[in-house]
Amino acid sequence: MLPNPKQMEENLDPRVKRTRKLILDSFGILLAEKNFESISVQDVTDKAQINRATFYAHFQDKYALLDYSVSKMFMQEIEKRTLNACHYTPDNLRSLILAVCEFLGNMHSSCAQPHEQFESLIENQIKKHIFSLLSLWLNQTKIKKSTDIPVTVATWAIYGLASHYSHMKKRPALDKFVDEALPLVSVNLEQFA
Amino acid sequence: MLPNPKQMEENLDPRVKRTRKLILDSFGILLAEKNFESISVQDVTDKAQINRATFYAHFQDKYALLDYSVSKMFMQEIEKRTLNACHYTPDNLRSLILAVCEFLGNMHSSCAQPHEQFESLIENQIKKHIFSLLSLWLNQTKIKKSTDIPVTVATWAIYGLASHYSHMKKRPALDKFVDEALPLVSVNLEQFA
DNA sequence: GCTCCAGTGTTGTTTAGTCAACAGATTTGA
DNA sequence: TCAAATCTGTTGACTAAACAACACTGGAGC
Numbered sequence: 001m002l003p004n005p006k007q008m009e010e011n012l013d014p015r016v017k018r019t020r021k022l023i024l025d026s027f028g029i030l031l032a033e034k035n036f037e038s039i040s041v042q043d044v045t046d047k048a049q050i051n052r053a054t055f056y057a058h059f060q061d062k063y064a065l066l067d068y069s070v071s072k073m074f075m076q077e078i079e080k081r082t083l084n085a086c087h088y089t090p091d092n093l094r095s096l097i098l099a100v101c102e103f104l105g106n107m108h109s110s111c112a113q114p115h116e117q118f119e120s121l122i123e124n125q126i127k128k129h130i131f132s133l134l135s136l137w138l139n140q141t142k143i144k145k146s147t148d149i150p151v152t153v154a155t156w157a158i159y160g161l162a163s164h165y166s167h168m169k170k171r172p173a174l175d176k177f178v179d180e181a182l183p184l185v186s187v188n189l190e191q192f193a
Numbered sequence: 194m195l196p197n198p199k200q201m202e203e204n205l206d207p208r209v210k211r212t213r214k215l216i217l218d219s220f221g222i223l224l225a226e227k228n229f230e231s232i233s234v235q236d237v238t239d240k241a242q243i244n245r246a247t248f249y250a251h252f253q254d255k256y257a258l259l260d261y262s263v264s265k266m267f268m269q270e271i272e273k274r275t276l277n278a279c280h281y282t283p284d285n286l287r288s289l290i291l292a293v294c295e296f297l298g299n300m301h302s303s304c305a306q307p308h309e310q311f312e313s314l315i316e317n318q319i320k321k322h323i324f325s326l327l328s329l330w331l332n333q334t335k336i337k338k339s340t341d342i343p344v345t346v347a348t349w350a351i352y353g354l355a356s357h358y359s360h361m362k363k364r365p366a367l368d369k370f371v372d373e374a375l376p377l378v379s380v381n382l383e384q385f386a
Numbered sequence: 387g388c389t390c391c392a393g394t395g396t397t398g399t400t401t402a403g404t405c406a407a408c409a410g411a412t413t414t415g416a
Numbered sequence: 417t418c419a420a421a422t423c424t425g426t427t428g429a430c431t432a433a434a435c436a437a438c439a440c441t442g443g444a445g446c
Contacts, residue, residue, distance in 0.1 A: 388446080392442095410425090411424070416418095
């Protein structure tokens with residue numbers, strides 16, 4: 001059996017795990033202090049107390065770090081709700097929408113000045129994860145139809161809803177918001193249930 | 194000019210600083226959980242997430258770790274009160290007695306079951322520091338007399354007082370206790386003031 | 387235009403940490 | 417009482433991180 005990515009991470013050399021954690025933690029702190037563009041690789045390695053050359057042994061540049069960081073945080077959110085090991089149900093879909101809303105919401109409150117440019121950088125990562133998660137769900141059923149089109153629609157809709165929610169000046173109760181949105185998303189997915 | 198031990202610690206390879214911190218932190222946590230004798234080098238390295246061989250690159254055994262740990266904590270206490278960069282005055286002596294009392298007091302409250310055997314292990318380290326601190330103070334004066342005898346007496350007296358204080362069931366106010374003890378200690382040192 | 391400055395990304399060499407294995411000491415417990 | 421298990425302290429081969437260089441880029445200020 002293939003080792004899953006989770007096991008791979010845990011079987012890494014302890015030095016590697018330590019270094020990545022130092023980088024990620026420092027990056028998180030810096031993101032809370034100033035906006036992404038004004039954070040340099042220097043800043044990260046200074047705060048992490050690691051050598052700059054070591055940074056480049058792990059990440060191509062700060063954009064790769066952002067991708068990795070966002071992916072990791074998002075997947076933790078997903079795993080916390082055990083959405084990574086289940087199948088399509090309206091309830092799971094609801095949880096997923098909720099997770100994305102909360103994730104973007106947290107992003108807005110924990111990051112300093114999240115500019116539009118910054119948001120577009122994380123958007124692609126999040127959508128990739130939503131897309132593959134929905135694909136996984138739908139392809140567990142016996143139905144052999146291609147899922148790409150409905151999954152694409154649902155992915156963009158979910159991200160769009162969460163983005164909209166996180167930008168609202170006066171956010172309504174999340175539960176109500178999701179209740180209202182859910183049927184519009186599930187309508188194209190029900191055929192696979 | 195010779196680099197002082199403080200600078201040497203700071204100029205160490207970052208990996209060394211990290212590893213030592215991991216070891217010290219883990220050791221501190223373990224000491225709060227169980228008594229020193231039942232803590233193995235394994236336990237420390239497991240909690241610190243470092244390799245056991247790495248431990249032995251830094252410390253000869255767990256007793257060396259205890260010595261280092263106690264020394265470091267005690268010196269931090271001393272430096273906090275800037276007693277490491279001053280000379281003999283009754284007031285500084287008072288601060289020193291206070292520091293030793295508080296240090297042993299904290300030791301008792303933060304360590305699980307501090308047995309007599311454990312206490313005798315740290316006693317020597319602490320006394321070494323008190324002795325060299327008092328020697329430093331007294332030898333800054335112009336008086337050329339040997340200080341070893343009076344410093345020895347004062348060192349043992351101070352440690353004894355602090356040990357006594359930290360063992361008391363109902364500890365009196367520390368200030369009062371020190372006020373009462375101070376003259377008995379300073380009597381042999383005043384000649385160097 | 388120009389220099390100065392701060393950051394980037396890469397390199398070769400040195401050093402610290404990892405890992406698996408070892409023999410020996412101590413403890414556990416059936 | 418013997419065997420299994422656990423901890424110790426040490427070794428040699430391997431790998432990651434540190435470090436000090438390097439050439440390069442893109443402003444900022446004159």
